[in-house]
Amino acid sequence: MSRYEISGWQDSTQPGSGGMVLKNRLSIVSRRDMDAAELELLHKLYLFVLRDHLPLGPVTVRMIRDWHRRWLGNLYDWAGHERSVNMSKGGFPFAAASRIPDLLQAFERDVLLRETPCRGMDHRKLVSAIARTHVEFILIHPFREGNGRISRLLADVMASQAGVGPLDYGAWESDRNRYILAIQAGMSGDYAPMCDRVERVLPG
Numbered sequence: 407m408s409r410y411e412i413s414g415w416q417d418s419t420q421p422g423s424g425g426m427v428l429k430n431r432l433s434i435v436s437r438r439d440m441d442a443a444e445l446e447l448l449h450k451l452y453l454f455v456l457r458d459h460l461p462l463g464p465v466t467v468r469m470i471r472d473w474h475r476r477w478l479g480n481l482y483d484w485a486g487h488e489r490s491v492n493m494s495k496g497g498f499p500f501a502a503a504s505r506i507p508d509l510l511q512a513f514e515r516d517v518l519l520r521e522t523p524c525r526g527m528d529h530r531k532l533v534s535a536i537a538r539t540h541v542e543f544i545l546i547h548p549f550r551e552g553n554g555r556i557s558r559l560l561a562d563v564m565a566s567q568a569g570v571g572p573l574d575y576g577a578w579e580s581d582r583n584r585y586i587l588a589i590q591a592g593m594s595g596d597y598a599p600m601c602d603r604v605e606r607v608l609p610g
Contacts, residue, residue, distance in 0.1 A: 420434065423435040428440075428482065429482075430481045430482055431483065444481070447481070450477075451473060451476055451559070460566055472486065478552060484550055489548065500547035510546065513542055521539050523567045532568045533601050536561050536573075537600035540561055544589050545593065565608060570608065573604075574607050576607070577606040584603065
């Protein structure tokens with residue numbers, strides 16, 4: 407069903423979906439229909455955040471939770487809440503669910519409040535700020551679903567704060583292995599590989 411290996415109650419699936427769709431408020435049973443619903447709602451979230459409510463000050467964990475809730479709140483009961491399941495992908499474990507509240511507190515204090523807002527940053531500093539923030543958020547993986555897309559919205563917010571607009575993620579999609587290796591390098595505090603990835607997708 408999932409792209410992840412998971413354990414815990416949030417892995418319940420929608421009856422009639424053959425285990426392919428997470429339990430949801432609209433009783434959607436088709437993976438294609440769910441993907442389309444999530445994409446449409448994500449577009450609305452981008453307009454809400456980037457066009458109408460771009461943060462002028464630091465980004466906070468509360469904002470990120472609100473983005474997630476606004477995006478998926480019509481679909482899932484747990485939207486906007488930290489995951490209660492442990493998750494891994496390809497044998498690579500993300501942070502244990504029990505640690506997420508403390509990790510998010512540290513992420514806000516040590517990363518978000520230091521790296522945002524991005525107004526006035528030169529190109530090199532912006533690349534470094536986006537790379538560090540992206541890696542640390544992905545390693546925490548705070549939500550049951552949608553972490554990659556929320557992490558990209560966060561990067562787009564930072565780039566928009568700096569006045570260079572959203573990123574073009576084509577290079578990440580065309581070389582997923584190198585992107586994954588960049589995330590893994592960040593586990594030891596080496597953000598250089600992710601800086602290279604950000605350089606390839608950041609306008610200007």
